[in-house]
Amino acid sequence: MSGEILITGGTGQLGNALQALARTRGLKVSAVSRPEFDFEDLQTLENCFATFRPSLVINAAAYTAVDAAESHIEAAKAGNYIGPAKLAGLCATADIPLIHVSTDYVFDGNKGSPYLEDDVTAPTGVYGLTKRDGETAILATAAKAIILRTAWVYAAHGKNFARTMLNAARKTNTLRVVADQRGTPTSALDLAAAILDIVNILQTRGWHPAYRGIYHATGCGETTWFGFAEAIFAATPMAFPRPVLTPITTLDWPTPAKRPADSRLNCDKIEQTFGIKLPVWQVSLPSVIAALLAQDVTAI
Numbered sequence: 001m002s003g004e005i006l007i008t009g010g011t012g013q014l015g016n017a018l019q020a021l022a023r024t025r026g027l028k029v030s031a032v033s034r035p036e037f038d039f040e041d042l043q044t045l046e047n048c049f050a051t052f053r054p055s056l057v058i059n060a061a062a063y064t065a066v067d068a069a070e071s072h073i074e075a076a077k078a079g080n081y082i083g084p085a086k087l088a089g090l091c092a093t094a095d096i097p098l099i100h101v102s103t104d105y106v107f108d109g110n111k112g113s114p115y116l117e118d119d120v121t122a123p124t125g126v127y128g129l130t131k132r133d134g135e136t137a138i139l140a141t142a143a144k145a146i147i148l149r150t151a152w153v154y155a156a157h158g159k160n161f162a163r164t165m166l167n168a169a170r171k172t173n174t175l176r177v178v179a180d181q182r183g184t185p186t187s188a189l190d191l192a193a194a195i196l197d198i199v200n201i202l203q204t205r206g207w208h209p210a211y212r213g214i215y216h217a218t219g220c221g222e223t224t225w226f227g228f229a230e231a232i233f234a235a236t237p238m239a240f241p242r243p244v245l246t247p248i249t250t251l252d253w254p255t256p257a258k259r260p261a262d263s264r265l266n267c268d269k270i271e272q273t274f275g276i277k278l279p280v281w282q283v284s285l286p287s288v289i290a291a292l293l294a295q296d297v298t299a300i
Contacts, residue, residue: 039083109260
């Protein structure tokens with residue numbers, strides 16, 4: 001496999017990380033975002049394929065506003081289901097691989113142990129439902145599809161929990177953080193590295209039917225949002241404002257969309273198939289916090 005790699009959602013935190021890392025690896029990539037590439041305007045997808053003629057597509061574009069999705073159902077469908085289904089069809093017609101990013105929110109969080117790829121999905125909100133429907137449509141359409149479910153993604157670029165915590169700490173000396181939802185923080189750079197490692201395997205070995213399917217890809221380990229917040233401030237310099245953190249329950253912080261209580265993902269399959277294992281989440285956190293703090297204050 002040779003030719004250009006097309007990254008969709010290029011301005012998002014994962015798309016940004018993919019571009020930065022691809023440059024260091026000497027990969028030929030093009031990145032597209034709205035309005036040039038817009039899942040709510042399917043013609044733009046066809047236009048991008050005609051322009052770039054990619055040899056592989058990494059879909060990092062999605063509708064990710066979990067709470068807003070509850071009242072913007074059609075936009076969530078377009079971004080997470082209808083658009084990705086169209087993209088899968090274009091990849092199928094071109095006979096090229098599609099690497100698509102999905103989410104832990106396809107599960108309800110009631111299993112009590114890390115989810116396997118073939119566990120029954122049961123989304124608790126519109127976001128998770130549309131992402132699950134997108135997975136189903138892609139696998140029904142594209143013969144060369146790899147779907148990576150990830151969770152709690154954060155980066156020095158874009159909106160995420162780490163940025164929110166640092167920003168809040170500049171404004172108040174106390175923070176209430178949910179402590180009864182479990183999962184695994186995942187650095188966008190770590191996830192990007194895993195994706196590009198898969199790309200390298202496809203480029204060097206070629207496509208194999210055994211690659212097709214769903215994989216879980218998160219940082220190693222687990223925590224709660226409260227534990228994640230504690231780690232964020234532990235990774236900041238002593239001079240940075242350090243708020244008092246108070247653990248609360250999900251019921252204490254009602255949101256339009258219900259979150260899964262325990263969305264830990266078992267990532268053995270991606271290691272067994274591709275030899276990929278993301279770092280322990282605590283190891284990757286300090287460098288991202290340092291990069292966030294190095295930015296202009298108004299950008300945090």
